[in-house]
Amino acid sequence: MSEWSKAIGGFTGGKGAVETTSGNRGLQIEEPLIFEQGQDGRCGVDLPALPKSAERLGGLARKGAIGLPGLSEPQVVRHYTRLSQKNYAIDAGLYPLGSCTMKHNPRLNEKMARLPGFGDVHPLQPVSTVQGALELIDTLAHWLKIMTGMPAVAMSPAAGAHGELCGMLCIRAAHIARKQDHRRRVLVPESAHGTNPATAAVCGYTVDSIPADAEGRVDLAAFKAKLGPDVAAIMLTNPNTCGLFERDIIEIAKAIHGAGGYFYCDGANFNAIVGRVRPGDLGIDCMHINLHKTFSTPHGGGGPGAGPVVLSAALAPFAPVPWVVHGKDGYAVAEQSGAGNEAFGRLKAFHGQMGMFVRALAYMMSHGADGLRQVAEDAVLNANYLMARLKDDLTPAFPGPTMHEALFDDRFLKDTGVTTLDFAKALIDEGYHPMTMYFPLVVHGALLIEPTETESRESLDQFIEVCSALARRAKTANDAQAWFHDAPRYTPRRRLDETAAARKPVLRWKPEVPAKAAE
Amino acid sequence: MATVRFTEEHEWISVEGDIGTVGISAYAQEQLGDVVYVELPDPGQKVTKGGQAAVVESVKAASEVYSPVAGSVTEKNDALTDTPNLINEDAMGKGWFFKLKLSSPGDLEGLMDHAGYAAFLEGLK
Amino acid sequence: MRYLPLTSADRKSMLAAIGVAGMDDLYRDVPAAARRTGLVDLPAHMGELEVERRLSVMAAKNIAAGSVPSFLGAGAYRHHVPASVDALIQRGEFLTSYTPYQPEVAQGTLQYLFEFQTQVALITGMEVANASMYDGSTACAEAVMMANRATRRSRAVLAGGLHPHYRAIVETYAHYSGFTAESGVPDPAGNEDLAKRIGADTSCVVVQNPDMFGHIRDLRPLAEACRKAGALLVVVVTEVVSLGALTPPGEMGADIVVCEGQSIGNGLNFGGPYVGLFATREKYLRQMPGRLAGQTVDAEGRRGWVLTLSTREQHIRREKATSNICTNSGLCALAFTIHMSILGEAGFTGLAKLNHALAGTLADKLAAVPGVSVLNKAFFNEFTIKLPKPADLVVETLAKRRILGGIPVSRLIPGKPDLANLLLVTATETNTESDMDALVGALKEIVR
Missing domain, CATH: 3.40.640.10 (Type I PLP-dependent aspartate aminotransferase-like (Major domain))
Structure with missing residues (x-):
């Protein structure tokens, strides 16, 4: 096992892990921390020679190394490109986070x-x-x-x-x-x-x-x-x-x-x-x-x-x-x-x-007075359309019309053993970012969906079909609870242990202390 | 024989002589989920009946813990700092929060006993 | 309407699917008195070319700092940012993603925030850092409020050498949140005695290093005085590159360090957006404001990252939160992280040395101008000079010659005759020898 894979937690994996030699899974590339990739003698910038000038730091010049890793530019570019590929983004798909207005960001x-x-x-x-x-x-x-x-x-x-x-x-x-x-x-x-x-x-x-x-x-x-x-x-x-x-x-x-x-x-x-x-x-x-x-x-x-x-x-x-x-x-x-x-x-x-x-x-300026009004109308139209088409499979929290987002509660999941969280995670496997969950607090198991005006009809229809299918699966499949609870399966990481993160906070990388000689 | 009483905020107190041990109920830990952190009162600290005495946190929630009675804190459960999961595993036992010396034993009046608390929980359903 | 995908046919059929006749039906909850039928009095939509044309005209009315010799600092510094930084932060996966609340599809953001936190802790010499604040100035106010919580005291002592904008913000928060902020008198000579202002009720001492005049001070005696009094030492750094050359605040005994991180990875942008760095000691972790990325494992036992300790924050604690802050400065923090990674140990310390050496060169050149004196014995890349004339007039005259010669202290602290002739001057790696000679040459003529 390489040092990297040790740091990553091993590629022999736990339950359900797909085994590859490298630990990568196709485009899901394992990427160590930048601190685990440095080498003394590497640097990503070329600085000019220092001009001659007396030091005037009042005796407070830094002594000792900081501990930053040394990397060349291509290594840094690859590292952050790989990290970027672990993110969902509006550019990549519908991002229905209610109250966040994840609309297209024009370049x-x-x-x-x-x-x-x-x-x-x-x-x-x-x-x-x-x-x-x-x-x-x-x-x-x-x-x-x-x-x-x-x-x-x-x-x-x-x-x-x-x-x-x-x-x-x-x-x-x-x-x-x-x-x-x-x-x-x-x-x-x-x-x-x-x-x-x-x-x-x-x-x-x-x-x-x-x-x-x-x-x-x-x-x-x-x-x-x-x-x-x-x-x-x-x-x-x-x-x-x-x-x-x-x-x-x-x-x-x-x-x-x-x-x-x-x-x-x-x-x-x-x-x-x-x-x-x-x-x-x-x-x-x-x-x-x-x-x-x-x-x-x-x-x-x-x-x-x-x-x-x-x-x-x-x-x-x-x-x-x-x-x-x-x-x-x-x-x-x-x-x-x-x-x-x-x-x-x-x-x-x-x-x-x-x-x-x-x-x-x-x-x-791009939208102008006319376009901005159209922005609001299309945002509201998209949300109401989504609500209308999902009202039978999901449970709207309140009667419409709604404005720019559609709020559902978890009554449609009653007695299925599937929670709002599970439903959201299953959506990830379908290629979507989940909606806002458990907010607002006044609704039980809230699912708040805001499509925004920059989604096309086709994109909405596809999302609606996925939501409906998942809701039907939750209600009818024999293994629904286990199946939903296991999601997501196809992401760079499966569900993460937030309890462990909070009990023993690890908030920064630290160099590994060299192991003592074997006993 | 210790006297055990409950509050409507789901704290319990077990009293022997004039010393009470305080914690949160099994129902409360279940509602919170995995406890990740507690903030406990220091010995010597005075607490009032119904006043905030501790804080308990899960990943997604933070709750204040109120003292069921007035008194002066004599001991805190240091084990919770490193192993807050004791609250989930044994809320009424190893998951106790703090002990205090009661300043007015009459404070216990009006609190629920086991049966009363069970009926109270039933009413919440 | 290039950003709107719905066609008229779509809209019509969607309204039918909803079962309403028109958009007015969807807005029926709006009180009749507030429904607008016409358009507001603003221009109609424009094509990309037209928008670009109009905004370019506006932009051209400004003198870009990089187009002329420029020596400006006072909390915002012009540095060279490698081209790869901007290319990477413009990747849609970074640019157009949200706060990483769904960690399985946001490991990229979470991992760079973890790297950011590590970098900030390392350069400040502190134990932990958060995932960034709006900027250095707001981070400073948050640090004071955190110190009040941690000490359960409510009197903050602010150094006179603290950036006047930072000071004004802390004073504003103090006035309305009900704590005391005692501001010191700015001392251009850099001899302020802060220790004597500490009392038994002091929650923290806020000191900037280098201070607004560029003076560097050894904070160890002050840290010791704070420790004795049970107060926290809050160190403010407005030029983060200085940490590559100076003894880090953590090593000098700081309890909280806040920095303006703009210098690394981020442009001047006329004042924002910037990125605030916030670091402290582990024992104060629960009192810290802002988001935190933490390490954990996933269901397969593999290392991963999540946002953690969020019970401190407003979305859970509501009115009892450590701060009302929701947003951080994610993308600016990413720019910082990438630039810092490109620099690495050698690049970051080398850049700092280069800045210091260039500032030394400039100080020597300016000191040789008749009538001009340099006030600082020690400085990093910014220092104060005294002119024989009011500095604001000199700066205006220099600007007419297309030289951005410095920042008059009177711009930040107006109405003080004893400060009127003082000019803050900065040199960074972006300044050439000929830039410096242009400034010196022009000054010789102007102050003659």
């Missing part, structure tokens, strides 16, 4: 973000040398304001949760300015994304959850009963995490305003309504927009994102620095809070996720 956007005029500009260059960059931010801000019908937007938040923080801090600052800082209770529906309560807590608020009604929406009476002089805000996702439009949203807005609170809207699901509904017409005070969802900036394996926050006139004065201003000589930037403004502070160094701004604007 034009990548190209634009890499124009030297955007990608190779330092954030603290003199403003006279970055007029185009500021124009881009200002243009994107304009598009976002028009699309949402809101008068202002804070551009700097780095991601959705960061945008939530931004919006909630605007609310807190507004209450402080109005001498209402005794308001510390925030109402959050049970179905909310976990970032909502976590954000409220970071802002110094306590969280009070609102139950859902039988149709998956905010229980209006329960919500109104919770209003009081200590309520700071409601945080509501709309369309909500069950994929449903909150029918009473205007009344909710009126009630929260009547009680002296503000309305935070989580814009994670804006893709369902962009161009059809302006959040500004619903009475909200602020909403973050995940540019990596609605406006197609790539998810990149978990970031980077971007989360600009649109603000009502009441909250706009409290937006954090920086923001772009129109000066007499073109664009300028307000960078200091407290300097003649009411900004609540600063959330991020420099100006925000510029690279994401370029991509989002390229996407918005």
